[in-house]
Structures are given as C-alpha cells and as structure tokens.
Amino acid sequence: MSTQAGHPTILIPGPVEFDDAVLQAMAHPSESHVGAPFVNVFGETLSLLRQLFIASDPASQPLVLSGSGTLGWDVVASNLAEPGDDVLVLHTGYFADSFADCFKTYGVNAFQLKAPIGSGPSLSKIEEELRSKKYRIITITHTDTSTGVLSDIKAVSEIVHRVSPDTLVVVDGVCSVGCEEIQFDAWGIDVVLTASQKAIGAPAGLCIMMLSGRAVKTSEARKAPPGSYFASLKNWLPIMRNYEAKKPSYFATPSPQLVRALHTSLQQIFRAPLSVRFETHKAVSRKVKSAIESLGLRQLANTPADQANGMTAIYLPEGITSPDLLPKLLAKGVVMAGGLHREIAAKYFRFGHMGVSVMNEGLGHIDKALAALKEALAEAGYQKAQA
Amino acid sequence: MSTQAGHPTILIPGPVEFDDAVLQAMAHPSESHVGAPFVNVFGETLSLLRQLFIASDPASQPLVLSGSGTLGWDVVASNLAEPGDDVLVLHTGYFADSFADCFKTYGVNAFQLKAPIGSGPSLSKIEEELRSKKYRIITITHTDTSTGVLSDIKAVSEIVHRVSPDTLVVVDGVCSVGCEEIQFDAWGIDVVLTASQKAIGAPAGLCIMMLSGRAVKTSEARKAPPGSYFASLKNWLPIMRNYEAKKPSYFATPSPQLVRALHTSLQQIFRAPLSVRFETHKAVSRKVKSAIESLGLRQLANTPADQANGMTAIYLPEGITSPDLLPKLLAKGVVMAGGLHREIAAKYFRFGHMGVSVMNEGLGHIDKALAALKEALAEAGYQKAQA
Structure with a gap:
C-alpha cells in the first residue's frame, strides 16, 4: 500500500x-x-x-x-x-x-x-x-x-x-x-x-x-x-x-x-517502449494545453512547435498573481510553481506534467490539477474574456 | 517495525x-x-x-x-x-x-x-x-x-x-x-x-x-x-x-x-547532550581497540592520542589478505572495509564505529562485529603470536 x-x-x-x-x-x-x-x-x-x-x-x-x-x-x-x-x-x-x-x-x-x-x-x-x-x-x-x-x-x-x-x-x-x-x-x-x-x-x-x-x-x-x-x-x-x-x-x-x-x-x-512514453507525454501535454486555451489563458511558448511536452508555462490573467493563485491550488491538493524568468517572473506560473503523473493515468493527477486550476481561477475572480 | x-x-x-x-x-x-x-x-x-x-x-x-x-x-x-x-x-x-x-x-x-x-x-x-x-x-x-x-x-x-x-x-x-x-x-x-x-x-x-x-x-x-x-x-x-x-x-x-x-x-x-555522544564514541572505541589488541593485532595509528574514536585501521596478520578476511566477515553478516592508503592498501583493513551502531547499544552491532572478526580470523588460519 x-x-x-x-x-x-x-x-x-x-x-x-x-x-x-x-x-x-x-x-x-x-x-x-x-x-x-x-x-x-x-x-x-x-x-x-x-x-x-x-x-x-x-x-x-x-x-x-x-x-x-x-x-x-x-x-x-x-x-x-x-x-x-x-x-x-x-x-x-x-x-x-x-x-x-x-x-x-x-x-x-x-x-x-x-x-x-x-x-x-x-x-x-x-x-x-x-x-x-x-x-x-x-x-x-x-x-x-x-x-x-x-x-x-x-x-x-x-x-x-x-x-x-x-x-x-x-x-x-x-x-x-x-x-x-x-x-x-x-x-x-x-x-x-x-x-x-x-x-x-x-x-x-x-x-x-x-x-x-x-x-x-x-x-x-x-x-x-x-x-x-x-x-x-x-x-x-x-x-x-x-x-x-x-x-x-x-x-x-x-x-x-x-x-x-x-x-x-x-x-x-523500460516497462513500455520509449516511443510510447514520449507519445503519452505529447498526448497529455496536448490535453493540458487545450484545457489552458479553453480557460482563455495564454502560454509563454508562442507556437505549438515551441511548446515543451513535459510542462506548460502560463501567463496569469490580468489582476491575478501567483501569491493569489498558488495557495488556492494548494488548498485543493495541487502544487504548481511560480514564474522563474527574471524579466517576467511575477506574470506567469508553471504546470509540470512529467513522469508517473503522465504515465499512470489511474493516479488522476492531471484531471485533478485541471479541475483545481479552473476552480482556483474562479475563486480568484477570473472570468474568461469574451471572444 | x-x-x-x-x-x-x-x-x-x-x-x-x-x-x-x-x-x-x-x-x-x-x-x-x-x-x-x-x-x-x-x-x-x-x-x-x-x-x-x-x-x-x-x-x-x-x-x-x-x-x-x-x-x-x-x-x-x-x-x-x-x-x-x-x-x-x-x-x-x-x-x-x-x-x-x-x-x-x-x-x-x-x-x-x-x-x-x-x-x-x-x-x-x-x-x-x-x-x-x-x-x-x-x-x-x-x-x-x-x-x-x-x-x-x-x-x-x-x-x-x-x-x-x-x-x-x-x-x-x-x-x-x-x-x-x-x-x-x-x-x-x-x-x-x-x-x-x-x-x-x-x-x-x-x-x-x-x-x-x-x-x-x-x-x-x-x-x-x-x-x-x-x-x-x-x-x-x-x-x-x-x-x-x-x-x-x-x-x-x-x-x-x-x-x-x-x-x-x-x-x-540532540536527544542526548553532545558531550555524552562524544564520550560514548570514545568508550566504544576503547572497547574495540582493546579487543583488537587482545587479538594480537596492531593499529596503523601509533599512539592512543593518534587514534580516532569513530574508526580503527588495523594491520592484517601476516599471510592474511582483505580478500580472505572480508568475505568471511560478510558471511557472518558484518561488512568492514579494505585499506585505502596508497602505499599500504593491501596490508590493512578498516572497522567503522560511528552513529547508531555506537549510540544504540541494543542493536548489538559492535559485539557482533568483534565476535565475527575473531571467528573470521580463526577461519583464515590466524593464530595469535605468543607474547
């Protein structure tokens, strides 16, 4: 156990x-x-x-x-x-x-x-x-x-x-x-x-x-x-x-x-072929990035070709800071990270999706995180801008 | 457990x-x-x-x-x-x-x-x-x-x-x-x-x-x-x-x-005062060194003032090598180390006595090691020289 x-x-x-x-x-x-x-x-x-x-x-x-x-x-x-x-x-x-x-x-x-x-x-x-x-x-x-x-x-x-x-x-x-x-x-x-x-x-x-x-x-x-x-x-x-x-x-x-x-x-x-491992990381990354997009959020990485498959760096919505968002996520049992790039550290947060959380879907980590993110953003007062 | x-x-x-x-x-x-x-x-x-x-x-x-x-x-x-x-x-x-x-x-x-x-x-x-x-x-x-x-x-x-x-x-x-x-x-x-x-x-x-x-x-x-x-x-x-x-x-x-x-x-x-910790290491070291001496073995460190309290480096008896002795110790469930000093590495072995093995006498590690050492030396054909 x-x-x-x-x-x-x-x-x-x-x-x-x-x-x-x-x-x-x-x-x-x-x-x-x-x-x-x-x-x-x-x-x-x-x-x-x-x-x-x-x-x-x-x-x-x-x-x-x-x-x-x-x-x-x-x-x-x-x-x-x-x-x-x-x-x-x-x-x-x-x-x-x-x-x-x-x-x-x-x-x-x-x-x-x-x-x-x-x-x-x-x-x-x-x-x-x-x-x-x-x-x-x-x-x-x-x-x-x-x-x-x-x-x-x-x-x-x-x-x-x-x-x-x-x-x-x-x-x-x-x-x-x-x-x-x-x-x-x-x-x-x-x-x-x-x-x-x-x-x-x-x-x-x-x-x-x-x-x-x-x-x-x-x-x-x-x-x-x-x-x-x-x-x-x-x-x-x-x-x-x-x-x-x-x-x-x-x-x-x-x-x-x-x-x-x-x-x-x-x-x-090595229990699975490496190719399967890489494809699974790509598929989960697509799922995360598409959910981020549905929430109306923008990534730091400009084009799909620029976007890593093991993590997503996401601009915070206007008026919401990492010290707002991250504790709300933690209250839901999910830890994400603040920004790190010196010029814009306060303007974004980071979501890692690698390893067992990706390869073992049964753990439910990714779905839990996406749900928590949606709720935490709402609690922080975020409303998706109208298209 | x-x-x-x-x-x-x-x-x-x-x-x-x-x-x-x-x-x-x-x-x-x-x-x-x-x-x-x-x-x-x-x-x-x-x-x-x-x-x-x-x-x-x-x-x-x-x-x-x-x-x-x-x-x-x-x-x-x-x-x-x-x-x-x-x-x-x-x-x-x-x-x-x-x-x-x-x-x-x-x-x-x-x-x-x-x-x-x-x-x-x-x-x-x-x-x-x-x-x-x-x-x-x-x-x-x-x-x-x-x-x-x-x-x-x-x-x-x-x-x-x-x-x-x-x-x-x-x-x-x-x-x-x-x-x-x-x-x-x-x-x-x-x-x-x-x-x-x-x-x-x-x-x-x-x-x-x-x-x-x-x-x-x-x-x-x-x-x-x-x-x-x-x-x-x-x-x-x-x-x-x-x-x-x-x-x-x-x-x-x-x-x-x-x-x-x-x-x-x-x-x-810090559950015990540091002074007690150091005294216990000294006492166990004395016990080890006295047992080594009783076996007729010599230490690398010349005088008691030169001898560390957390380990003992011991000359192998004539005709016995580390590849003889260490596997015999391992068979009795004790791991000691070979020599390391470049000039005489093959001529001695090392016994570490630090940490829980010293501070928690109930584990019996030191007594087990001393008994194993005596037996292993005997199995390797060692006889203490007559005084």
Missing part, C-alpha cells in the same frame, strides 16, 4: 511525483559503496542510461554524480572547453544565462544567441552565427524550465554537423530527458546533461550525463588541466567505467539510496 | 548504519523545493547544524549542498584561496593528497607537511612551518578515513592563532563530525567540511559545511571571481541565508529527501 496517501500532488516542473517503488528504494538499508550489491546496481543503472539516451557507441560514457543538473554545466565548462575558447549558448530563458555564467567562471567566452521570450533563436540565425566564428561548443536548453520553450535539438545538431563539424553539441536536458525524444547517437549529440528529479522520476540529488566518444576524447586531449576538481572528468571517467564493468572504484562517495531509486525508476521506464 | 531486518551490518568508516526513522525520511513523498514545508525543514536543519558545530556567531554560516565531502574541498579551494596563494596541508593519509590536488586545480600552491604512516605532523613542525611562510589556509584532516589517525585540531588552531593569525583554519571533518568533539567558535575554526553518511548518520549525497564569519568575509572580499560555479559561495551563501530565514530561494535544486533524512538524524543526535 502507498505510504504517500494525503500529500498534495506535486505538478511543478521538477521535482515530480514518485512511484511508491522508487521511494521504497530510497529507504534501502545502508550498504558499502564498494560492495558487490551496490556496484552491480550502479553498473546496471549506467547501462540503462545508455538505453534511455539511445546511445550504443562503446566509446561514449554515461555518468551519475551526486549533485544536481547545475553540476553538469560545471562538468561541460571545466572539461570540454579550454580557457579562452568561444562557446555559443542558445538562449530560451533563465537557464541559458546561468549556463553562460558557468562558462565564464572557467575562463570560457560564452556568446548568447537570444530570442524574444516564448521562442528560441531561429535555425537560420544559428547557422549564420556558426558560420561567423569557430565555436568549441554550442549549448541548447532542450526544454527551458523557466519558459516551457522546447528547442529542436535534432535540427540544431544537423546544422552544427553540416556547417561547423568540430563544434560539440551540448544539450541541457534537465527538463526533457525521459519525456522528450532524444536519439543521442543518431542525432550526433555530444553531451546531454540532466538531473534525477524530473521526467526520469527519481528524487533530486543526482547529476546525470551522457558523453559521446568525441566528448570523452576532447576531455582527454585537453591541454589545460580540468578547471574543477569535483566536476573533473579525469577523476570521474575511470570510476564510471569501473562501475559499469561492475568493479568497485572510489573517487568520492556516491549515494547508494539515490542510485537505487534511479535504478528502480529506469527499470519502470 | 524495522524494514531493515536481515541486511548485513555496515561497519565501514562510512556510510554507516541508519536509524529506521532516518530511512523513513528518505521515502518522504515528493514536495516542492521552494514550498513552505520543505523550506522550514531546511531552515531548521541549518540551525541544528549550528548547534552540532557549537557555532553561535551570527556572521558564521552553515551550508548543505547536494554532493559529497569532496565537494567541500572545491568550496574551500575555489572561494577561500586565490590563485597563487600558498596553503599548508597537514598530511595524515590519502585525503591530504587529494585535498592538495584539489587546491592545485584552482591554481593554489599546496604544500604538504607529511609524517610517517600512523601519525600526523608534530605541533612543533607545524609551528615552524607556519613561521617560515605566509599561508592563506591550513588544512587538517580531523580523522583520516584512510588511516584512522586523529589530529588535535584544537591544538593546531591555537598555534595558528598565535603565530599566523591571518591563516584560515580549515578542518576536513568528513569522518569526525558527529563523533569527535569540535568546538567551532571556541577553538577558532574557520571551516569544517563534512558529509552526511558518516557519524552524522544520514545517507550519502550531501556536503555539509560550517563557515566562520571570517571565512564568509574572505570569500566576499575575494579579488578573483570564484574558481567554480557549482561550488561558488557567491552563488550559495544567499540561498543558505534565505533557507535559514525560512524564505524560499533557488540556485540549484536541493534534495528534499536527503535534507529531511539529515534533519531527522540531527534531531536524534
């Missing part, structure tokens, strides 16, 4: 709701981080990540580190670019600004290609920019958690390989891995970084990455020493290779409970 | 055994990292850490970050020393070498003051070294997890304040916080860094730190920008101050489950 009865339903763009089995794995008794039972689970977890990313090149390498998605930026910026290098950061909201700050920390010149709120830079602008200068790295926020804008990473990667083939394609997949299609090998991606607490469906506390063989080689051929110690691939790659080969290895103590929760969640993900 | 029945007893120098309530906190349902329930728990956790470190100066600041103890080194090296600075690393085993590597990563010159295996540098040598050069930082591994050597941080800090008062006193307390006395304010310490999975008694996955007002000021007065992004105090200090003031704040997503487990564990620690 669930021990989760009675808690409010968390529908923010991460952390998401967890399956009971995932939470049970969190309560696993203590074990040695170099003992066979844990080493085997960690090794299997890394292999399952290869499946999740659809990455079969043996030269590629998945990583699982204690930390958060943010740590993945440090791994990229301190290992794959060298001080003085130029990198191109595609801007779709809050997270590009932060990723650019991270590059600057390590002496790397980050150029942001910006677009109006609610969209991403156009493919033609990206191509133009890539032709103008030699960029070591391009970064793409797949789903920008601050705006709900989705980027077409397949199309961007295709451009990069065509016009600037030496540029590494780095995807910030914090809010997309597990709910948006990513074909790591087939699309020629070099890095995806993500975190445990979003569509992968495990509690927060892990930074998860997939590196291509080319990214691994780049880190190994680096002239400057790695710019970070805790985020150093030189320190972590041998450890991850050993764990994947089910050999004990030590650089810094991993979290057995979090890794077991991730393992459980990945096993659950 | 415990859900932990039947699992082997983990008596390595971290992770340690967990109380049932701590594991239940790990299985807490999802919640928002900026919602009031979690923000309150995080805020209380930070306040409890002030009590644990006996640090009441309001200018000081506790931190809890997703990561591991190793991340604490990056926080120190990338915020409190500037590139080109000299720092003095007192060497008592494996961890000083690694901390020195971490400093070098950030352009800081780390000088190690070494001592033979089983002891630490003498106080007179430390004083001499501090008089010879202007060191920005001195680091002391309180308990070296690789050798079980305990350092007298109070005495070292007294020397620093007397002969080199501008030098920051940094304690690596990964294997000591929660089982060895630390009077942060009274002893004039500037930084203690530790991790969740040792004597604090929560699962691995958190880096825990206490910074003095002087350390905070040093980071704020820094000329160079912080050398790391994920470990940047500029990024984290405002967040921790907000959480402690019970205000939501965001830089990178924390792990609500791990923070709740830490909160539960800290609440349990």
Whole structure:
C-alpha cells in the first residue's frame, strides 16, 4: 500500500511525483559503496542510461554524480572547453544565462544567441552565427524550465554537423530527458546533461550525463588541466567505467539510496517502449494545453512547435498573481510553481506534467490539477474574456 | 517495525548504519523545493547544524549542498584561496593528497607537511612551518578515513592563532563530525567540511559545511571571481541565508529527501547532550581497540592520542589478505572495509564505529562485529603470536 496517501500532488516542473517503488528504494538499508550489491546496481543503472539516451557507441560514457543538473554545466565548462575558447549558448530563458555564467567562471567566452521570450533563436540565425566564428561548443536548453520553450535539438545538431563539424553539441536536458525524444547517437549529440528529479522520476540529488566518444576524447586531449576538481572528468571517467564493468572504484562517495531509486525508476521506464512514453507525454501535454486555451489563458511558448511536452508555462490573467493563485491550488491538493524568468517572473506560473503523473493515468493527477486550476481561477475572480 | 531486518551490518568508516526513522525520511513523498514545508525543514536543519558545530556567531554560516565531502574541498579551494596563494596541508593519509590536488586545480600552491604512516605532523613542525611562510589556509584532516589517525585540531588552531593569525583554519571533518568533539567558535575554526553518511548518520549525497564569519568575509572580499560555479559561495551563501530565514530561494535544486533524512538524524543526535555522544564514541572505541589488541593485532595509528574514536585501521596478520578476511566477515553478516592508503592498501583493513551502531547499544552491532572478526580470523588460519 502507498505510504504517500494525503500529500498534495506535486505538478511543478521538477521535482515530480514518485512511484511508491522508487521511494521504497530510497529507504534501502545502508550498504558499502564498494560492495558487490551496490556496484552491480550502479553498473546496471549506467547501462540503462545508455538505453534511455539511445546511445550504443562503446566509446561514449554515461555518468551519475551526486549533485544536481547545475553540476553538469560545471562538468561541460571545466572539461570540454579550454580557457579562452568561444562557446555559443542558445538562449530560451533563465537557464541559458546561468549556463553562460558557468562558462565564464572557467575562463570560457560564452556568446548568447537570444530570442524574444516564448521562442528560441531561429535555425537560420544559428547557422549564420556558426558560420561567423569557430565555436568549441554550442549549448541548447532542450526544454527551458523557466519558459516551457522546447528547442529542436535534432535540427540544431544537423546544422552544427553540416556547417561547423568540430563544434560539440551540448544539450541541457534537465527538463526533457525521459519525456522528450532524444536519439543521442543518431542525432550526433555530444553531451546531454540532466538531473534525477524530473521526467526520469527519481528524487533530486543526482547529476546525470551522457558523453559521446568525441566528448570523452576532447576531455582527454585537453591541454589545460580540468578547471574543477569535483566536476573533473579525469577523476570521474575511470570510476564510471569501473562501475559499469561492475568493479568497485572510489573517487568520492556516491549515494547508494539515490542510485537505487534511479535504478528502480529506469527499470519502470523500460516497462513500455520509449516511443510510447514520449507519445503519452505529447498526448497529455496536448490535453493540458487545450484545457489552458479553453480557460482563455495564454502560454509563454508562442507556437505549438515551441511548446515543451513535459510542462506548460502560463501567463496569469490580468489582476491575478501567483501569491493569489498558488495557495488556492494548494488548498485543493495541487502544487504548481511560480514564474522563474527574471524579466517576467511575477506574470506567469508553471504546470509540470512529467513522469508517473503522465504515465499512470489511474493516479488522476492531471484531471485533478485541471479541475483545481479552473476552480482556483474562479475563486480568484477570473472570468474568461469574451471572444 | 524495522524494514531493515536481515541486511548485513555496515561497519565501514562510512556510510554507516541508519536509524529506521532516518530511512523513513528518505521515502518522504515528493514536495516542492521552494514550498513552505520543505523550506522550514531546511531552515531548521541549518540551525541544528549550528548547534552540532557549537557555532553561535551570527556572521558564521552553515551550508548543505547536494554532493559529497569532496565537494567541500572545491568550496574551500575555489572561494577561500586565490590563485597563487600558498596553503599548508597537514598530511595524515590519502585525503591530504587529494585535498592538495584539489587546491592545485584552482591554481593554489599546496604544500604538504607529511609524517610517517600512523601519525600526523608534530605541533612543533607545524609551528615552524607556519613561521617560515605566509599561508592563506591550513588544512587538517580531523580523522583520516584512510588511516584512522586523529589530529588535535584544537591544538593546531591555537598555534595558528598565535603565530599566523591571518591563516584560515580549515578542518576536513568528513569522518569526525558527529563523533569527535569540535568546538567551532571556541577553538577558532574557520571551516569544517563534512558529509552526511558518516557519524552524522544520514545517507550519502550531501556536503555539509560550517563557515566562520571570517571565512564568509574572505570569500566576499575575494579579488578573483570564484574558481567554480557549482561550488561558488557567491552563488550559495544567499540561498543558505534565505533557507535559514525560512524564505524560499533557488540556485540549484536541493534534495528534499536527503535534507529531511539529515534533519531527522540531527534531531536524534540532540536527544542526548553532545558531550555524552562524544564520550560514548570514545568508550566504544576503547572497547574495540582493546579487543583488537587482545587479538594480537596492531593499529596503523601509533599512539592512543593518534587514534580516532569513530574508526580503527588495523594491520592484517601476516599471510592474511582483505580478500580472505572480508568475505568471511560478510558471511557472518558484518561488512568492514579494505585499506585505502596508497602505499599500504593491501596490508590493512578498516572497522567503522560511528552513529547508531555506537549510540544504540541494543542493536548489538559492535559485539557482533568483534565476535565475527575473531571467528573470521580463526577461519583464515590466524593464530595469535605468543607474547
């Protein structure tokens, strides 16, 4: 039986709701981080990540580190670019600004290609920019958690390989891995970084990455020493290779409970084909977005092609604020999130629809949330404008 | 009732055994990292850490970050020393070498003051070294997890304040916080860094730190920008101050489950006075060390003053290896650890005695381990040498 009865339903763009089995794995008794039972689970977890990313090149390498998605930026910026290098950061909201700050920390010149709120830079602008200068790295926020804008990473990667083939394609997949299609090998991606607490469906506390063989080689051929110690691939790659080969290895103590929760969640993900998972997230997203539209509300993301499938960022109606709306939703047992984009944080709210809340319709989370939203808006005095 | 029945007893120098309530906190349902329930728990956790470190100066600041103890080194090296600075690393085993590597990563010159295996540098040598050069930082591994050597941080800090008062006193307390006395304010310490999975008694996955007002000021007065992004105090200090003031704040997503487990564990620690906790660890350590001696075995740590109270590093008898001994212990339901010090790893093993296994005598962990060790040694063919 669930021990989760009675808690409010968390529908923010991460952390998401967890399956009971995932939470049970969190309560696993203590074990040695170099003992066979844990080493085997960690090794299997890394292999399952290869499946999740659809990455079969043996030269590629998945990583699982204690930390958060943010740590993945440090791994990229301190290992794959060298001080003085130029990198191109595609801007779709809050997270590009932060990723650019991270590059600057390590002496790397980050150029942001910006677009109006609610969209991403156009493919033609990206191509133009890539032709103008030699960029070591391009970064793409797949789903920008601050705006709900989705980027077409397949199309961007295709451009990069065509016009600037030496540029590494780095995807910030914090809010997309597990709910948006990513074909790591087939699309020629070099890095995806993500975190445990979003569509992968495990509690927060892990930074998860997939590196291509080319990214691994780049880190190994680096002239400057790695710019970070805790985020150093030189320190972590041998450890991850050993764990994947089910050999004990030590650089810094991993979290057995979090890794077991991730393992459980990945096993659950593979109960259905990935294609079904992605289609289900699309279908639920369409349902949410159509309900939002029926309520007369507008999304930040301009066009359907710009709209992420794991979350929706919604403008608040005139005169209603997040501090009005969110407590009314909470009173109905639903937690949504306020705005995050610095320029317009007070003007919108965010609804996350990822993981078990999407895949397990029987939980009723989405219907409950849509009903609660309608009621809460009415209580806040909202009336849909006449067409 | 415990859900932990039947699992082997983990008596390595971290992770340690967990109380049932701590594991239940790990299985807490999802919640928002900026919602009031979690923000309150995080805020209380930070306040409890002030009590644990006996640090009441309001200018000081506790931190809890997703990561591991190793991340604490990056926080120190990338915020409190500037590139080109000299720092003095007192060497008592494996961890000083690694901390020195971490400093070098950030352009800081780390000088190690070494001592033979089983002891630490003498106080007179430390004083001499501090008089010879202007060191920005001195680091002391309180308990070296690789050798079980305990350092007298109070005495070292007294020397620093007397002969080199501008030098920051940094304690690596990964294997000591929660089982060895630390009077942060009274002893004039500037930084203690530790991790969740040792004597604090929560699962691995958190880096825990206490910074003095002087350390905070040093980071704020820094000329160079912080050398790391994920470990940047500029990024984290405002967040921790907000959480402690019970205000939501965001830089990178924390792990609500791990923070709740830490909160539960800290609440349990304060059920008894800290002095009783430290005395109990000393008493159990004496019991373990006396049993080891009765078996005719020798410790790495030379003298009683060098011996940590939360673990014991023990030379293997001639002709017996860790791959002989450890599986025999496991067959009796006890997990101990192999050696870690690079020069002599194959020649010794480690027995951790911290946390609930020490404080809750009713669990019987220590007696079970001592009996298992005696039997396992006999099965491996060990006979105590005649006196």
